[in-house]
Amino acid sequence: MIQPEERLAAGIARLILDPAQPPARHIAVGAASPVPAAACWLVRLLGHPVRLSLLHRPQGNPFTEGSRELFDLAGQGRIDLFFLGGGQIDGQANLNLLGTGAWPGRTARFPGSFGSAFMYMMVPRTILFREEHSPRVLVPRVDHISAPGVSPPEHFRRGTAQALVTGRCVFRFDAAAARFSLASLHPGETAGSVRAATGFDYDGSDAPVTADPPPEWLALLRGPVCDEMRGTYPAFCARVWGGLAA
């Protein structure tokens, strides 16, 4: 029995390893991102030489210059891949981590933009991850833009979203067209169910089923990946892989 989180982590790992993309030599993972973190550990434990900087690792945190060091690295172009999400994400890959309704989120306030307004533009590749796939999250137009999906040429920018992974499907992002297209459907979903759950317009109406993780990937996730993650995400590891939280 493959857990949904295992499928999502494997899907993100495939996107990290996409040979058509610029290389991911140094990947950073922010707070509260256990599924992307699992994907990164999977890539690393498959033998790919990738440097992982996990911001919220209590032990062995990579930074010694305080929390600005991540942003200094990214500003120089030394972080190749980052993960972002949003309370709202729209069809042009704009991210809203601020809130809905009148500024600054009078209807429903989200925590805030964190480093997204900088990181989205400084890293060559961003994989967007949001498990909830509903019309309230995937909207035609975000109420407020924490970080823009695309930028005009006079705005320095190294890259955009590569893809959006949700609990229902994987979308690829075409930066030139500023549009998503359907790449794969998770088991149990149909072209119609995804269309109905998505508030923004996108290309493609049919797509293959998101592939199952191969047995050796599952073995890695359930063994060494879980071991690496227990200290940072005890509740997640207990829920997905069982056993007592360390």
Next chain:
Amino acid sequence: MTPDSLAALVPDGALLALPPDNSLAPCAFARALVRRGVRGLRLLGVPVSGYATDLLIGAGCVAQVQTSAVTLGEAGLAPRFAAAVADGTLEVLDATCPAIHTMLQAAEKGVPYMPLRGLLGSDVLAHRPDWRVAQNPFSDVPDLVVLLPALSPDIAAFHAVMADAHGNVWVGRRRELATLAHAARRVLVTVERMVPGNMLYDERLAAGVISGTYIDTVAVAQHGAWPIALLDEYPADAGHMQEYARAARTMAGFRAYLDHHVLPAAAA
């Protein structure tokens, strides 16, 4: 000195900088500020905000918060912050993490502003008339950068692991607190314990020290970061954080939390 005597040094309306829950937030000091009944604080999250900020907002101590996010981490959204935004009783200056670091770095260098990339096209920038966009003067092609003004908090406060009699405090690798201490006009620090000697004479400790040059007042507050973690000294009290997040969903629950955990001085 105690957390309460430190809190007495904070005037109403001060611009007070606080680190978030993963970087030595001074929670005992924040509870002392609630007991002192301070009003009209302008809080700065360096670069985001957590439990201490939500507590001060709920207790009516805060007029404005400048931050990149307010979150209780695994315990979820910050309930009193969200309620104050919905009620329109709190002025929010939204920022983004590297912009707050950069404004403090400009202040520690004594320069009027520093440039930063990114931010263009974000509504965070659109709502900050104090942040300017300018052409990079070293480029021959169109290249816009954001100029951020130096920011010197009136007071910075954090909870360090230890201090010595020379006023030096040890924060380990949390070096954003050194930048904050360099940039702030006054620095108030609570510590777990005092240590003998001078930490600047110990090469292994010195790199994690903020020199007493920058520190105004130190008070001992054992377990002063509780309920959040303090480096490898003690972990977060996750059960208490969940209790707070649940209680603070309503004003009545929040008041009961204050009565039980904050207002009795013994809870310091």
